[in-house]
Amino acid sequence: MGRFLAFLLGAAGALIGSQGPGFTLQYMQNLQGRIDELRPIVEQYDVNVAAHGYSRAQAIAECEDAAQLLDALCDGYETTVGRFDLLTAHLSELEAAGEFVRPLVLAQSHKRDIVLSVYEQFEPALPVTTAGGAYAAGGFALLWGGGSFLFGLIGAVAGGGRRYA
Secondary structure (H helix, E strand, O other): OOOEEEEEEEHHHHHHHOOOHHHHHHHHHHHHHHHHHHHHHHHHHHHHHOOOOOOOOHHHHHOOOHHHHHHHHHHHHHHHHHHHHHHHHHHHHHHHHOOOOHHHHHHHHHOOHHHHHHHHHHHOOOOOHHHHHHHHHHHHHHOOOOOOHHHHHHHHHOOOOOOOO
16 A cells, blocks of 8 residues: 555646646746836936946946935835846856756745746646656655655554564
């Protein structure tokens, strides 16, 4: 019975693991869309501050001393530019990772709001890529191996080991 349950866990692991590359791709597409939305805003900010002889870094530094209305405007500027820079760096990190490593990089450095957005729209699919197959095999091995060990341990502790006559 334990071997059968371990196999079922392995099959579940294969199904779950195989979705990693596809989910990561959708995450990157969502991330790219957010960057594309912010790009024209940040570019317009850059044009506006450059018209007054400032670089982006100089404008943000000057915002540190802003008060009242200017402080409120600077908050929006700093937040938008900061988010753009953060998301752009995050996408670069994911793009630099190989297709087999990318889901692991995403697991370590994901942005929660984007994960939730992708999860709402994500539909599992059969893995037809090499990376999808590799993650399916890894998920199977991890859960099957863990299940086999656990059920073997339980069987040994409970005295349910094989008895030979």
